[in-house]
Amino acid sequence: MESQQEVNPVFLQQLRELDIPEEAAKQALLHTQNVSAEEAAMYYFNKLENEDEGDEDLMYKMVFVVNMELSMGVGKVAAQVGHAAVGLYQALQEKNSWREMAWRWDHAGAKKIVLQGTNMAHLLELQALAMSLSLPTKLVQDAGHTQVEPGSCTVLAIIGEEEMVNNVTGSLKLL
Structure with missing residues (x-):
């Protein structure tokens, strides 16, 4: 299961401090290959922004x-x-x-x-x-x-x- 893969705990904590839900933070880190908290946060917020613009349609x-x-x-x-x-x-x-x-x-x-x-x-x-x-x-x-x-x-x-x-x-x- 994808959520069982290892995520960088330091990056995860940094994302949690930005009020990103834990599971979403883990998915963002996995999707961006644990490069950095910044990269994962950008992915998360871009995804959210796109969803807000009706991209989920x-x-x-x-x-x-x-x-x-x-x-x-x-x-x-x-x-x-x-x-x-x-x-x-x-x-x-x-x-x-x-x-x-x-x-x-x-x-x-x-x-x-x-x-x-x-x-x-x-x-x-x-x-x-x-x-x-x-x-x-x-x-x-x-x-x-x-x-x-x-x-x-x-x-x-x-x-x-x-x-x-x-x-x-x-x-x-x-x-």
Whole structure:
């Protein structure tokens, strides 16, 4: 459990002196990797400020666009969506702003939607549009050991604020 991880007790005490609730102080320290009380306090107050501005209304979602041209079996599609989810989540750990997005997505229920894409060109077009909107993406290319040719683009994963993601995938049908 995340709250069981060690937090710097000196920093925790400094945050408590700022009237930050203990659990929130611990979460802020963990989120900022125990760098300093100041860093954690900035994180906490920025988060509070954003929530006060109605930021809690922003919903995040992760979508998976499956290449329907490939005629993959149900198990193959499930495995490829799994690859996309793990790959995208790993990519989200590379940037602070993306880590924050992953945290918000996770704490808002980790919404996931699987959609139908036409073919590889369609997935690449959607990826380019998502990237132009600064949405993190992961395109899965299959190794070709089972049902599809090596290098086939099987699934595109996109994450972001729901309205932004809908600008990219809102017209696609559910799988």
